Amino acid sequence: xxxxxxxxxxxxxxxxxTICCNKKETAESxxxxxxxxxxxxxxxxxxxxxxxxxxxxxxxxxxNYESGTLNSGIANVFATKATATDAAYMLSPGVNSNYAIAHxxxxxxxxxxxxxxxxSEADALxxxxxxxxxxxxxxxEFSVYLKDWGQWNSENPPYGDNIFQLKVxxxxxxxxxxxxxxxxxxxxxxxxxxxIIISDFRPQINKxxxxxxxxxxxxxxxxxxxxxxxxxxxxxxxxxxQNLNARTFTGTKLQNxxxxxxxWGVYRExxxxxxxxxxxxxxxxTRIAYHDNIRIIKLD
Numbered sequence: 001x002x003x004x005x006x007x008x009x010x011x012x013x014x015x016x017x018t019i020c021c022n023k024k025e026t027a028e029s030x031x032x033x034x035x036x037x038x039x040x041x042x043x044x045x046x047x048x049x050x051x052x053x054x055x056x057x058x059x060x061x062x063x064n065y066e067s068g069t070l071n072s073g074i075a076n077v078f079a080t081k082a083t084a085t086d087a088a089y090m091l092s093p094g095v096n097s098n099y100a101i102a103h104x105x106x107x108x109x110x111x112x113x114x115x116x117x118x119x120s121e122a123d124a125l126x127x128x129x130x131x132x133x134x135x136x137x138x139x140x141e142f143s144v145y146l147k148d149w150g151q152w153n154s155e156n157p158p159y160g161d162n163i164f165q166l167k168v169x170x171x172x173x174x175x176x177x178x179x180x181x182x183x184x185x186x187x188x189x190x191x192x193x194x195x196i197i198i199s200d201f202r203p204q205i206n207k208x209x210x211x212x213x214x215x216x217x218x219x220x221x222x223x224x225x226x227x228x229x230x231x232x233x234x235x236x237x238x239x240x241x242q243n244l245n246a247r248t249f250t251g252t253k254l255q256n257x258x259x260x261x262x263x264w265g266v267y268r269e270x271x272x273x274x275x276x277x278x279x280x281x282x283x284x285x286t287r288i289a290y291h292d293n294i295r296i297i298k299l300d
Contacts, residue, residue, distance in 0.1 A: 060138075061130040061296035063122075065090065065099040072101075072294075076126035080265065084111030087120040088265070091290060095143045095208050100292035102147070103265035107278050107285050118278075119162075121265030122291070125169075130296055132166070132217050132260035134249045137300035140166065140213040142264055145290035149205045152182040153282055160186070161287050162267035164211065168251040170258045175250045176213065176225055179269075187227055187241055190250055195241040197227055207232045208292075214299065215248055217260065223248035264291045 067073030070080075070088055079101065080088035086104050094100030103120040105112040112118050124130035132138055144163050160179035167174050173191040180186075185198040198204070210230040216223045224244045228237035251258045266287050271279040 058298040059295055060298050061124060061127060061294070063124075063294040064097060065094060065101055065292060066097060068099050070101060070122075074124075074127065077122065077124055078126075079122050080120040081114040082112050082120040083114070084109065084120075087112055088122065094290075094292040095210075097292065100143075100145070100290050102288060102290050104286065104288045105266045105268050107268060107270050107280055117267060118270050119265070119267035121162075121165075121263045121267055123261060123263045125259075125261040130262060132215075132249075134217050134219045134254070135300075137216045137298075138214075139295075139297040139299055140164075140215070140262065141211065141293065141295040141297070143208050143210050143292045144264075145208050145292075146180070146201065146205050147288040147290060149180070149201075149287065149289075150282065150284035151202055151205075152284075159269045159271050159279070159281065160188075162269070163264070163289050163291075165263040165267070166213070166215070166260065167263055168249070168258060168260045170251060170253040170256065172252055172258075173250045175217075175248055175260065176215070176227075178211065178213075178227075179267075189225070189243060190247075193243065195243070197240045198229065204231060208290075210237070210293075212237050216300075217249045218247060219249055221245050221247055262294070262296070264294055265289065 063072035063074060063077060065072045068090060070090065071077040080103065082088070082105070084104070089102050090099055091102045092099050101122065103122070105118050105120050107118055112120060114120070142164055160181050162177050162179040164178040165174055166176040174188065176187060176189045178185065178187055178197065180201065183200050183202055184196055185201045187195050187197055212228040212230075213225060215225040223246050224242065225246075225248055226239060226242040228239050230237045249260065251260065266289050268287060273279055
């Protein structure tokens, strides 16, 4: 009888010991799973934070010309539609880099005439990430060098020489263009807006000027653009011109596939006299502009 009781107690002891061990293992397993879950949550949180941080400074397009090619190694970037052999060419150095692109236009010569004007411009019309539509918020940056830019010495008609454009397809007014006008650099926007960016650019001839344009593209008056510049030797950008509480996307044909895109180079708004001859103000026949570091950054 004593042996039976001893065996019975031993069996109960072993059963209790097994239960306790299982509980310990279960507790340890649960703790491990919680720790793993907490770690995963932290990673997800950090990843989301990184994505959010990246989204506020996300480079969508970058033509820095370090490929040494006229399209900067970007498929569907076109350097020019002008046929002159020197309408677009590579040069060295660029802005603290090996290469940049040059555009040249000489009035009166057919090789520099394209798209119904004397122009030689690169564009990113067929690069999806470079396009803009209502609802987007973008930063556009570029550097320009006005090579031996002839100066105005009279009050001849101030035809502009465009050096950068934010355009829309379909023939609607250009949302924002930057151009020289006599000895100033100005912005034209929408159908009739005008503003001075640099009142006298002559001290900056044959020097690099960095431009930055922040835009919120809208179809109502909640949009804006802000234009900044930075001269050689400067660290910070200076706000030069802004248009707030404005409609910035000028297109009216979105239902027909209209889109916004960028152009950079030289586009001369040469006038004509009564006989159809090109008016050459102050005998300024040729304009050459260098461009480098054309970037589009996502801000939204």
